[in-house]
Amino acid sequence: MPGVAVVGSGNYDLEIDTGFKQDAFLLDDATAGVLNNSTYVLDGTTNYASVLDGINQVNVRRGRKDQGDQFSAGTMTFTMLDTSGIFNPFDENSPYYDSTTAKPGLAPMRRVRLSRYNNSNVKQYLFVGYIVNYDYNFSLGGLDTVTVYCADDFYLLAQTYLAEYNVSEELSSVRLSAILDRPEVDFPAASRAISTGTQTLGGDAAFTIPNGTNVLGYCSQINEAEQGRLFMSRDGNLTFQPRIGTTLAASVADFHDDGTNIKYNGVGITFEADQVTNRAVVQHLGSNNPQVAEDTGSQALYFIQTYSITDSLLHSDTAALELATYLLDPLPEPRYTSLNTQLNMLTTTQRDTIAIIDIGQTITIEKTFASGAGTAQLAQELSVEGIEMTINVNTGHAITYFTAPTTIVYELILDDPTYGIISADNVLG
Numbered sequence: 341m342p343g344v345a346v347v348g349s350g351n352y353d354l355e356i357d358t359g360f361k362q363d364a365f366l367l368d369d370a371t372a373g374v375l376n377n378s379t380y381v382l383d384g385t386t387n388y389a390s391v392l393d394g395i396n397q398v399n400v401r402r403g404r405k406d407q408g409d410q411f412s413a414g415t416m417t418f419t420m421l422d423t424s425g426i427f428n429p430f431d432e433n434s435p436y437y438d439s440t441t442a443k444p445g446l447a448p449m450r451r452v453r454l455s456r457y458n459n460s461n462v463k464q465y466l467f468v469g470y471i472v473n474y475d476y477n478f479s480l481g482g483l484d485t486v487t488v489y490c491a492d493d494f495y496l497l498a499q500t501y502l503a504e505y506n507v508s509e510e511l512s513s514v515r516l517s518a519i520l521d522r523p524e525v526d527f528p529a530a531s532r533a534i535s536t537g538t539q540t541l542g543g544d545a546a547f548t549i550p551n552g553t554n555v556l557g558y559c560s561q562i563n564e565a566e567q568g569r570l571f572m573s574r575d576g577n578l579t580f581q582p583r584i585g586t587t588l589a590a591s592v593a594d595f596h597d598d599g600t601n602i603k604y605n606g607v608g609i610t611f612e613a614d615q616v617t618n619r620a621v622v623q624h625l626g627s628n629n630p631q632v633a634e635d636t637g638s639q640a641l642y643f644i645q646t647y648s649i650t651d652s653l654l655h656s657d658t659a660a661l662e663l664a665t666y667l668l669d670p671l672p673e674p675r676y677t678s679l680n681t682q683l684n685m686l687t688t689t690q691r692d693t694i695a696i697i698d699i700g701q702t703i704t705i706e707k708t709f710a711s712g713a714g715t716a717q718l719a720q721e722l723s724v725e726g727i728e729m730t731i732n733v734n735t736g737h738a739i740t741y742f743t744a745p746t747t748i749v750y751e752l753i754l755d756d757p758t759y760g761i762i763s764a765d766n767v768l769g
Contacts, residue, residue: 343457344392348684349737350456350691353463354398355388356420356488357451358436358622359443388453389436389446394421396733398454400467402492403571403699403726405582405678407744408647410560411571413494416454418466422484429476448473452490453576454731458692466695466729468576470495492572493531497556500525504551509543509655511536513552516559516580516589525555533573534580539566539663542655546626554743565653567666569725574698580698583666584723584746591704591721593693598717606680606740607707611672617647620667622660624652631661638670675745676705676720684736694739697723699724702746722746 343351392398395418402414420427429444431437436446454467457736469492477485503524507515513536520527541547541562550557563570594601594676618638623630630650652662683691697703706719726742 342461342463343390343455344733346731346733347736348682349731350458350683350695352392352456352457352731353390353393353453354392355390355453356446358387358389359441359450384680387448387534388451391420392733395419395423397740398729398731400454400727400729400731402574402589402728403724403742405726405742407725410564411494411569413498413556414467414469414492414572415709416452416469416490418488420486420488422486427474427476428484429474429484446474452488456695456737457512458695459688464696465575467492467574469493469528469572493527493578494556494572494575495674497525497559498554500555501547502551502553502555502558505549506545507541507543507547507549509542512539512562512568512653513537513580513582515541515653516562516570519555519559519562520578527578529579533577535568535582537556537566537580538582539659540655541565541653542624542626544626547653561651561653564649565663567663569700571699574696579700584696584744591702594706595681595705596706597657598706601706602681603685604679604681604705605685605704606678608677608678609674610677611674612639613642613672614645615669615672616642616645617667617669618642619644619646620664621648621650622652622654622664622667624654624656624660626655627657627660629657631657633642633661633664633668634697635668635670642670642672673745675743676707677743679703679741679743680738681703682736682738695737697724697727697741699727703741703743705743720745 343353346352353696396476398416398418400414400416404411404417413679422428426444427436437444437504448471450471452469452471455463455465457463469490472489472491472495473489474485475489477487477725479485501524502519502522507518507524517534519525536613549686559570562581567583569579569584571579573579595604596602597604618635620639621635641694652660652663654663683695686694701724702721704719704721706717708717722743723746724741728740730738
């Protein structure tokens, strides 16, 4: 099997774009410059260097820890041991040095890909992004190391700014696509997974986008109006999901602490006052009339706790009031907020399942509690909002999922004793 073996976890690969096109057509070259050549072509194929065999640990963070947070750029860091000096940017004899441009092949803003091979030897990406910085640590009399900092494509959007743009009234997903299509953004269409939004955004003069508006900031503002998810997927696609509500998506993994199903070694539980929102205020850009939704019963118990949005992109006061009502969360409820597990304590099939769980999918967490003279079990179905991974060649692959409440409804099945009953939990697909 290709890649580097990580103890008890599978085989992994970490690839960095060297900047070379390994089969690109080259003018005036006796071999690669021959016309009608089927081997050396105009576009060429990006040459990636596999570097995991010189790395001890890789750390990845993606998504958000809480449903109320905005999504930021996913990150990956790792440190390479430069045993032979080939990562040295001054080494002109390095196989990664581009002599045609006199530049190091392993340079900032090169593409980087972390992947794992499943039991069927299929390569599955866990992180795709760009090198942001190489931090070289030269050691006198010892091994040099290179700490590499990476970020996903949100980093590029955060470095890009819009020219003035007169928008039209349109769905949130249409607006997002229009922003990504702007010539000053030019985000690849092949790297998008944009679902149809549910909210209409405003389009009169008040909603004109000023020159110099940050692209990622504005995209986050679109998602704030939608209250869905906007993130980079594990395989590098900009993903937009509509307003979070009930879902037909069943759990992709069941985690239990009683020895059944998928094992885990840690779970976070929260029951906090700051979970409460009993007053929400939303004002859109075309209005001077803030829309307020309140739960006075909750305010009597937990005081007034307010969530406020003063520059919403929503198109009307009605939509703003609907959002304010949506944001109300009047009662604190205990819930599981995170889960830790390690691949080296799971079966091969379970490893393949959990390694590729992504943001927006649903998992089940079940925990056993002491209850009087006996025990009780509590299971919750939760959406994955964030993922942290530590991949250590010597100790294995550890994952933390950060979760949020979700409501699952099931497709109505005729004559089924459970799913054939017409109710709020069973719906037509």
